[in-house]
Amino acid sequence: HLATSLPLPSERDHLRPRIDLVVFMIDIKSKYSLKNVETSLPHVDASFFLGKVCFLVTGVGRMNACSIEMNAVCKLGEAYCSPVLFCELELEGVRAATAQRLVRMLQICAGHIRGVSALSFVSLMRNSD
Amino acid sequence: ENADSQKTAFLLRKAWTLYSVTPLSGFRRARLRDYARLLGAFIAAERQKGLAVEVGAELDIKVALSSLADLRGSELDEAALLVQLSSRSQASSRSSEDKPVWLGWFCSVFGDDLSENVPEYFTCLPLFLAHGAESYTSLVGSWFQKTFDCCFRRLAISPLNLSWMVAMWAGCKLDRAASAVELVFSVPRLSQPLDISYAIHPEDAKALWDTVQKTPGEITQEEVDVFMDCLYAHFHRHFKIHLSAAKLVKVSTAVASAHCDGIVKILHSQYLPGVLMLLTELAISQIQ
Numbered sequence: 001h002l003a004t005s006l007p008l009p010s011e012r013d014h015l016r017p018r019i020d021l022v023v024f025m026i027d028i029k030s031k032y033s034l035k036n037v038e039t040s041l042p043h044v045d046a047s048f049f050l051g052k053v054c055f056l057v058t059g060v061g062r063m064n065a066c067s068i069e070m071n072a073v074c075k076l077g078e079a080y081c082s083p084v085l086f087c088e089l090e091l092e093g094v095r096a097a098t099a100q101r102l103v104r105m106l107q108i109c110a111g112h113i114r115g116v117s118a119l120s121f122v123s124l125m126r127n128s129d
Numbered sequence: 130e131n132a133d134s135q136k137t138a139f140l141l142r143k144a145w146t147l148y149s150v151t152p153l154s155g156f157r158r159a160r161l162r163d164y165a166r167l168l169g170a171f172i173a174a175e176r177q178k179g180l181a182v183e184v185g186a187e188l189d190i191k192v193a194l195s196s197l198a199d200l201r202g203s204e205l206d207e208a209a210l211l212v213q214l215s216s217r218s219q220a221s222s223r224s225s226e227d228k229p230v231w232l233g234w235f236c237s238v239f240g241d242d243l244s245e246n247v248p249e250y251f252t253c254l255p256l257f258l259a260h261g262a263e264s265y266t267s268l269v270g271s272w273f274q275k276t277f278d279c280c281f282r283r284l285a286i287s288p289l290n291l292s293w294m295v296a297m298w299a300g301c302k303l304d305r306a307a308s309a310v311e312l313v314f315s316v317p318r319l320s321q322p323l324d325i326s327y328a329i330h331p332e333d334a335k336a337l338w339d340t341v342q343k344t345p346g347e348i349t350q351e352e353v354d355v356f357m358d359c360l361y362a363h364f365h366r367h368f369k370i371h372l373s374a375a376k377l378v379k380v381s382t383a384v385a386s387a388h389c390d391g392i393v394k395i396l397h398s399q400y401l402p403g404v405l406m407l408l409t410e411l412a413i414s415q416i417q
Contacts, residue, residue, distance in 0.1 A: 029317070029376060030373065030374045031357075031361075031373035031374070032371045032373035032374035035373060063287065064286075064287050064389075065288065065376060065389075066288065066289050067287070067288040067289055067292075067376070067377065068289065069289060069350055069354075071350075072350075
């Protein structure tokens, strides 16, 4: 499910399936996308931040077009205890690998992987940083 | 101070294309005349091969290399190196007939971050500025790369760095009436490219910066963000367009202007060292 910002419209609440993972996308070329994410974050229930949220920074293949400060993004990840992934959507290989990574995370968050919980997975990711 | 201004006056009001240059190996300040001769011979040879395409090229190209001792940040910096190409029509041999055709200079203003980590054998002049035909820039660059084993790269300026520049320069105190502060944005992903130009009265821009900056002489990323956010909010209030989603490609102030392709124009001699210091820093971070 894709949304341009949060909160999601309440009219469709009863039709929506359970949400297992929230991925916030930040385009390094757009300061607006970072601001948008920052204003959407408070609308997410606190329980999601136990491993069911991650930040995806796109456009890192073109640092010359960078409009946001990378430090600010990393600080955001730390503040919300959620991992920050980097990718370049314009490169097919990286795009595919990132998609696979997200699907894997989703499987864990949905409880489909035995023995690994969302919380244990996210602490594993943070320790390896 | 006036003598200094005169010496550096030629730098002002010209569009300079920027490059980062890795340290030069085996460069000797005492051999400038030899280098000028060798570079001149190289250019003549390449033009014989038909590689420098200049219409009406029966002209001799004369090369002059000189040092600009005052163009540096501190004693730790190397003095700037100026390369001048002038043409002399073969009809006349009088040097007064020389016409400047191309100008390039290497400099380092407070470039200690680079020079302190580099062995003595190397000369650090990380910023190169060129004015004139690209074909000459290419010839001069090739010769320097071959002779001193260095590497030239076009210096791109990101929107993040451009916003630092506009915040810094809009806040500069100027005696004379200043020109408007202008930001040019390019809007992505449209079928036809769209540029948005946002002009602000220089006094308004300076007043805004003065309310944002906490410590004179110091600038933080937060302060630049607040300054830019105010400008974006003001524009959105009037036009309902989020400039923060567009790409900042050019900034212009009375002090200097800069384009993301790495082209700058310095307009005010008082702030020349400050601008060069910022550009030196960008060049060094591109090298490292």
